[in-house]
Amino acid sequence: ATANIGVVGLAVMGSNLARNLASREGNTVAVHNRSRSKTDELLATHPEAGFVPAFSYEEFAASLQKPRAAIIMVKAGRPTDAVIDALVEVFEPGDIIVDGGNALFTDTIRREKAVRETGINFVGAGISGGEEGALLGPSIMPGGSDESWVTLGPILKSIAAVAEGEPCVTHIGHDGAGHFVKMVHNGIEYADMQLIAEAYDLIRRGTGKTPAEIADVFAEWNRGELESYLIEITAEVLRQVDASTGKPLVDVILDQAGAKGTGAWTVQTALSLGVPVSGIAEATFARSLSSHPEQREVSRELPGPAEGLTVEDADAFIEDVRLALYASKIVAYSQGFDEIRAGAAEYDWQIDLGAVSKIWRAGCIIRAQFLNRIADAYDETPDLAVLLTAPYFVEALGRAQGAWRRIVSTAAGAGIPAPAFSSSLSYYDGLRAERLPAALIQGQRDFFGAHTYKRIDKEGTFHTLWSGDRSEIEAEDTH
Numbered sequence: 001a002t003a004n005i006g007v008v009g010l011a012v013m014g015s016n017l018a019r020n021l022a023s024r025e026g027n028t029v030a031v032h033n034r035s036r037s038k039t040d041e042l043l044a045t046h047p048e049a050g051f052v053p054a055f056s057y058e059e060f061a062a063s064l065q066k067p068r069a070a071i072i073m074v075k076a077g078r079p080t081d082a083v084i085d086a087l088v089e090v091f092e093p094g095d096i097i098v099d100g101g102n103a104l105f106t107d108t109i110r111r112e113k114a115v116r117e118t119g120i121n122f123v124g125a126g127i128s129g130g131e132e133g134a135l136l137g138p139s140i141m142p143g144g145s146d147e148s149w150v151t152l153g154p155i156l157k158s159i160a161a162v163a164e165g166e167p168c169v170t171h172i173g174h175d176g177a178g179h180f181v182k183m184v185h186n187g188i189e190y191a192d193m194q195l196i197a198e199a200y201d202l203i204r205r206g207t208g209k210t211p212a213e214i215a216d217v218f219a220e221w222n223r224g225e226l227e228s229y230l231i232e233i234t235a236e237v238l239r240q241v242d243a244s245t246g247k248p249l250v251d252v253i254l255d256q257a258g259a260k261g262t263g264a265w266t267v268q269t270a271l272s273l274g275v276p277v278s279g280i281a282e283a284t285f286a287r288s289l290s291s292h293p294e295q296r297e298v299s300r301e302l303p304g305p306a307e308g309l310t311v312e313d314a315d316a317f318i319e320d321v322r323l324a325l326y327a328s329k330i331v332a333y334s335q336g337f338d339e340i341r342a343g344a345a346e347y348d349w350q351i352d353l354g355a356v357s358k359i360w361r362a363g364c365i366i367r368a369q370f371l372n373r374i375a376d377a378y379d380e381t382p383d384l385a386v387l388l389t390a391p392y393f394v395e396a397l398g399r400a401q402g403a404w405r406r407i408v409s410t411a412a413g414a415g416i417p418a419p420a421f422s423s424s425l426s427y428y429d430g431l432r433a434e435r436l437p438a439a440l441i442q443g444q445r446d447f448f449g450a451h452t453y454k455r456i457d458k459e460g461t462f463h464t465l466w467s468g469d470r471s472e473i474e475a476e477d478t479h
């Protein structure tokens, strides 16, 4: 046995991760793929990596030093289960199986429980950063036991991205914690992308600037408080000219957004936990709306406002859009962190929210300067109930809210969809409200279902005899 780490699954992510591992001092990497061709190709194209190829699981196990550690990078779902089953057959107690794919965290909880019974350690690790991240340094979100982290920690630290001298990996928590946090990362990514898209759309329709000119706006924004990978690549995409038509590429790309499901998981999980991640939800639904051409086709003639968008002062408008984007982004992150907090409470994970924001500063898709501010907020107040109430964000929101309100009302008036901008603002105002119309909802619930209500002026649970004399009685608490 010569290898200290193995990779199973040599498609885009696995092969790049294997190369990343092999490039680090002291690592010898065993590789295996279901179909032999991918292994052969990787060996042929990267002889410098010194890979130890294995063409069966027995060979793979034999090539790994004990305790064995292997990272699975195959299609999420049943393929992952198939590979885990095969590895459990050939591994021994104390060995470590890492699933680096995009597993649903509840699958990870189930798998960890089943694998643990064999004495083998199972670690679900979220890995973000796509192909480039896998090769040059991803952000890694491992769950699993403390025992596995002892062996795995140094290996993962050696391949992770580095932000301000710190590796972008931390032991998130037990069993499914890593995949849970990766899921929310992707949800936030959906929101961030949708907000940027809304900003682009408003600027384009409001000022008539070309995509290349708007690319300059984003490049400029990338030098300020919005500095992030997604803003940076937005400028690149907008600047791209289509070779066959000579048009901006963004104008020839079909406007139907795809999704692989992690945004939907984030929203479904949030619904179960009762956490209002409205920005992420709107972003996910906006992709769904875009992908129904038949519905959009028959809806094109629906009445809209008589007046389109006219902007007097383009620079002032663009600055308003920037501030609206920044404020909505703060909301999206605040909601995402709220979901992680609620998930940790529900599944009994000890998640350090500041540490999570720090490992997202490099390697992953939502990497941004801004995450330092989130880390500061949790450093100062670890049990912060709502992230956006941290002093830094209160100041930023105070500075942005006027522009944010102008943009949301301008968009509504001109009939331009801005679902993530406007839902984020509604969330913000909902949180701020002294009284919410939830009181009326409690009244309605009590009317039709005798669901009872509480009063602001005395303890207890009450019900009004709606179909009787409408007097109030004390009732059993049925929520």
Ligand code: NDP
Pocket: 009, 010, 011, 012, 013, 014, 033, 034, 035, 038, 073, 074, 075, 076, 078, 079, 080, 082, 083, 100, 101, 102, 103, 127, 128, 129, 130, 131
């Ligand atoms: P794919 O998700 O396309 O999966 C292809 C790999 O899965 C191949 O190695 C394939 O083997 C293997 N495979 C499929 N079915 C089986 C099976 N039944 N038994 C054994 N192996 C099987 O590869 P990616 O590299 O794109 O992604 C790998 C994982 O990483 C996925 O879970 C993905 O969600 C996650 N991920 C992907 C990112 C990306 O940017 N692509 C980013 C972050 C995470 P074969 O060659 O024999 O078909």
